[in-house]
Amino acid sequence: MERLTDIITLVGAETVRAIAGLIGVLIIVVINAILLTWAERKVAGHMQRRIGPKEVGPYGLIQPFADTIKLLGKELLVPKDVAKPLYHLAPILIFIPVLVSFIVIPFDTHLQVKDITMGILVILAFSSLSVFSILIAGWGSQNKYSLIGAVRSVAQNIAYEIPLLLSLLAIVFMTNSFSLKTIVEAQKGTWFVFYQPIAFLIFFIAGVAETNRTPFDLPEAESELVAGFHTEYSGMRFALFFLAEYTNIFIVSAIATTFFLGGYSGPVLPGIIWFFLKTYALVFVILWFRWTFPRVRFDQLLNFSWKILIPLSFINLLVTGGILKL
Amino acid sequence: MVRKTIEEITKALQGAEVAEVPYGEKGYHIGVSIDTTNLVHAAELFDRKGFYLEDLLCVDYVDYLELVYFFNTYQTLCRVKVSLKLEPDNAIAPTISHIYTIAHWYEREIHEFFGVFFEGHPHLTYLFLHDGIEFYPLRKNKVPVSDEAKRLLNSFRPEEEEDTFSVNLGPQHPSTHGVLRVVLKMDGEYIVQADPVLGYLHRMQEKMGENRTYNQFLPNPARIDYPGALLLNLAHVAAVEKLCGIEVPERAQYIRTITCELNRIASHLLWLGAFPADLGALTPFLYAFDDREHILDILEAITGSRLTYCYFRFGGLYNDVDDTFVEGTKRFIKRMRERLVMYEKFITKNVIFINRVTGIGILKPEVARKYGCTGPTIRGSGIPYDIRKVEPYAAYNRIDFRIPKGETGDCMDRYLVRIAEMEICLNIIEQAIENLPSGPYKTDKVPKKLKPPQGDIFHAVESSRGEAGVYIVSDGSDVPYRMRWRVPSYSNLMTFPYLSQGLLIADAIAVLGSYDIVVPEIDR
Numbered sequence: 001m002e003r004l005t006d007i008i009t010l011v012g013a014e015t016v017r018a019i020a021g022l023i024g025v026l027i028i029v030v031i032n033a034i035l036l037t038w039a040e041r042k043v044a045g046h047m048q049r050r051i052g053p054k055e056v057g058p059y060g061l062i063q064p065f066a067d068t069i070k071l072l073g074k075e076l077l078v079p080k081d082v083a084k085p086l087y088h089l090a091p092i093l094i095f096i097p098v099l100v101s102f103i104v105i106p107f108d109t110h111l112q113v114k115d116i117t118m119g120i121l122v123i124l125a126f127s128s129l130s131v132f133s134i135l136i137a138g139w140g141s142q143n144k145y146s147l148i149g150a151v152r153s154v155a156q157n158i159a160y161e162i163p164l165l166l167s168l169l170a171i172v173f174m175t176n177s178f179s180l181k182t183i184v185e186a187q188k189g190t191w192f193v194f195y196q197p198i199a200f201l202i203f204f205i206a207g208v209a210e211t212n213r214t215p216f217d218l219p220e221a222e223s224e225l226v227a228g229f230h231t232e233y234s235g236m237r238f239a240l241f242f243l244a245e246y247t248n249i250f251i252v253s254a255i256a257t258t259f260f261l262g263g264y265s266g267p268v269l270p271g272i273i274w275f276f277l278k279t280y281a282l283v284f285v286i287l288w289f290r291w292t293f294p295r296v297r298f299d300q301l302l303n304f305s306w307k308i309l310i311p312l313s314f315i316n317l318l319v320t321g322g323i324l325k326l
Numbered sequence: 327m328v329r330k331t332i333e334e335i336t337k338a339l340q341g342a343e344v345a346e347v348p349y350g351e352k353g354y355h356i357g358v359s360i361d362t363t364n365l366v367h368a369a370e371l372f373d374r375k376g377f378y379l380e381d382l383l384c385v386d387y388v389d390y391l392e393l394v395y396f397f398n399t400y401q402t403l404c405r406v407k408v409s410l411k412l413e414p415d416n417a418i419a420p421t422i423s424h425i426y427t428i429a430h431w432y433e434r435e436i437h438e439f440f441g442v443f444f445e446g447h448p449h450l451t452y453l454f455l456h457d458g459i460e461f462y463p464l465r466k467n468k469v470p471v472s473d474e475a476k477r478l479l480n481s482f483r484p485e486e487e488e489d490t491f492s493v494n495l496g497p498q499h500p501s502t503h504g505v506l507r508v509v510l511k512m513d514g515e516y517i518v519q520a521d522p523v524l525g526y527l528h529r530m531q532e533k534m535g536e537n538r539t540y541n542q543f544l545p546n547p548a549r550i551d552y553p554g555a556l557l558l559n560l561a562h563v564a565a566v567e568k569l570c571g572i573e574v575p576e577r578a579q580y581i582r583t584i585t586c587e588l589n590r591i592a593s594h595l596l597w598l599g600a601f602p603a604d605l606g607a608l609t610p611f612l613y614a615f616d617d618r619e620h621i622l623d624i625l626e627a628i629t630g631s632r633l634t635y636c637y638f639r640f641g642g643l644y645n646d647v648d649d650t651f652v653e654g655t656k657r658f659i660k661r662m663r664e665r666l667v668m669y670e671k672f673i674t675k676n677v678i679f680i681n682r683v684t685g686i687g688i689l690k691p692e693v694a695r696k697y698g699c700t701g702p703t704i705r706g707s708g709i710p711y712d713i714r715k716v717e718p719y720a721a722y723n724r725i726d727f728r729i730p731k732g733e734t735g736d737c738m739d740r741y742l743v744r745i746a747e748m749e750i751c752l753n754i755i756e757q758a759i760e761n762l763p764s765g766p767y768k769t770d771k772v773p774k775k776l777k778p779p780q781g782d783i784f785h786a787v788e789s790s791r792g793e794a795g796v797y798i799v800s801d802g803s804d805v806p807y808r809m810r811w812r813v814p815s816y817s818n819l820m821t822f823p824y825l826s827q828g829l830l831i832a833d834a835i836a837v838l839g840s841y842d843i844v845v846p847e848i849d850r
Contacts, residue, residue: 048612144493148515148831214606215678223501223604224832294678295606297832298515 021113074235086140149228153219184263207252253282504845535809548634565785593790604839642768687837701792707735
């Protein structure tokens with residue numbers, strides 16, 4: 001014990017906190033990915049009148065491990081003409097913005113890597129970075145389908161970043177704080193979803209679009225672009241894109257929970273359980289979308305954002321500001 | 327109608343031999359024999375009169391080649407066979423592709439199979455075959471392909487211009503339903519030009535028809551159109567029966583009707599799964615397959631197979647149906663009616679789905695006629711043309727049913743027509759089961775070795791995709807001299823280059839899905 005304290009004083013409490021945070025975040029990412037691969041197959045199965053995986057482990061719970069082993073065993077094919085540095089970089093790069101977002105999310109009253117006063121800005125700034133890695137993957141693959149997917153992704157991200165930001169800004173107006181913890185504390189009485197239902201809807205729709213999930217899965221539209229930006233990726237590289245997608249779903253749901261559904265606050269049960277319950281309820285809704293809706297068309301997607309979501313979020317912001325001023 | 331057409335043809339075409347032929351024996355009403363100088367006039371005449379080019383084929387009689395053009399109308403049945411003779415060594419005919427657009431592809435097909443040169447055709451390149459053929463495959467004698475012809479056949483190269491790039495949609499692509507390849511010239515996400523490249527599943531079924539006896543060919547139609555196997559099985563069987571003058575017992579006719587309609591629903595269900603999947607919704611696929619499974623079970627019990635059925639025989643059926651079949655079919659009808667209501671709720675009323683398919687790929691009736699479209703594709707464009715109604719076969723003339731039709735001819739209309747058709751199929755089955763007569767299920771008078779008399783016959787049925795017809799030339803032996811398949815997907819698909827021009831790639835996929843194409847049928 002004494003030696004542990006020594007080490008902490010030696011390297012500094014902040015460093016230890018950072019390392020512990022990183023490990024914690026990685027654990028969450030991995031567990032989430034395992035859970036979501038399983039859940040997606042199970043949800044899809046039950047929605048399609050079948051039962052999904054059931055052979056590997058109880059209720060097919062070990063299925064994700066079997067999948068991982070299979071993917072690890074695959075040969076890492078590198079097509080001949082790819083731009084090598086970019087092609088190799090993209091699957092790794094797609095992870096960094098995702099991981100950074102975890103820093104500011106409060107899982108419980110004291111369970112947070114770091115409460116930054118500019119928490120929202122960190123999330124928004126880094127989430128818009130993920131589009132770069134998609135662009136790099138599409139560009140580096142030297143495949144026309146990949147390129148179209150990447151270009152779509154850029155246009156889509158620009159269009160949906162704005163309503164995403166504006167809807168969160170309404171909450172900032174109400175709490176006068178950029179810190180996620182303060183925002184959660186402000187919802188001890190009533191969740192913000194009841195004050196800001198429109199902002200919640202806008203955020204959720206834009207969030208689904210940000211994660212490239214159906215009905216907004218245009219960058220990887222299977223029936224049009226084969227697999228979009230990750231057409232040329234196989235084996236574990238392909239799995240990394242999927243891992244990032246699942247982590248993104250979690251992040252979007254977690255932010256929605258924090259901002260609109262009271263975060264970790266809730267009666268009886270400990271905060272962390274409330275947090276994960278709410279988050280995974282939203283994750284389920286996103287999975288539900290995927291197995292219910294067809295895909296929108298590209299121009300419809302952009303029109304929906306520029307002509308409906310953005311004006312609506314501006315009006316919402318104005319009304320919020322007006323009411324607060326009174 | 328027939329009289330009037332004969333008069334008009336006689337008046338307009340000098341030197342043409344026009345004769346009315348017994349429809350019951352030949353399957354067409356008028357036989358016209360002309361020479362090459364009159365061909366374009368004839369095509370123009372039929373175009374003015376609102377005929378569509380039903381089929382264009384060639385027969386090699388060794389002494390001469392015969393080009394056969396079938397024209398038909400969408401209103402009243404009046405099938406005209408226009409034939410002209412060509413010299414086998416120097417076969418040149420004028421093109422009619424500027425009048426009937428579909429002739430574009432038919433002429434390319436004849437050029438590569440028979441070596442007939444079509445004057446004025448923009449590009450007589452390979453359609454089904456690939457580089458490396460040495461002999462014209464459908465000629466009776468070994469006729470080598472000259473170097474000059476090879477150069478012409480090989481001249482297809484997709485060109486890239488500035489600001490455009492070409493994308494190969496297929497042959498391995500999730501949305502081309504098999505192995506169709508379309509070379510797309512794109513400007514960003516917009517399609518400038520689409521060029522279907524066929525032949526990845528070409529098996530030369532027509533040549534197979536020429537070296538198998540009539541009985542041996544029975545399983546083959548199921549390989550031409552696999553989701554609608556029974557319907558093509560019936561086309562083949564009924565054509566040969568007509569050629570030989572075999573009477574089919576009433577019970578067999580009714581059972582043929584029931585099984586064909588069941589097969590049609592199964593085929594439409596396959597499409598109902600695939601079409602939303604093209605638009606990104608994967609769940610309907612599993613729902614449709616769930617329903618389809620019930621039909622497969624019913625048909626498996628009587629035919630012995632689940633997909634590539636071969637159930638009809640010359641003069642009847644392979645075996646009789648029993649009460650289990652009748653009960654199972656009744657149960658299925660009840661179930662399917664409820665499911666159709668569900669599909670309506672889940673797919674037809676889905677806002678995203680409606681926005682994706684409404685107003686996309688509008689096929690005007692006039693354009694559809696130039697391409698010879700049939701089936702739900704033409705019915706979606708507002709022409710209620712259905713072979714079951716205009717040229718009843720099996721027991722369809724004893725059954726009361728309506729033909730659904732669309733208004734604008736967009737993807738939504740084609741979708742709605744097929745959905746309505748499934749409901750109508752259920753009504754047809756219900757009526758046929760109620761009136762199912764007792765009696766023998768096949769005639770005993772059919773000889774083991776079938777030798778039809780000399781002559782030719784065209785017989786068409788309404789397959790789930792449109793008019794599927796077979797043209798058989800018999801020389802009196804037990805093997806057909808020539809067997810030609812007229813398939814609906816062929817002419818339907820060829821409207822794709824026209825419809826996809828200027829569309830987004832996502833819309834083009836929707837259009838492609840709305841045809842319900844079956845690639846083995848196109849490639850044969």
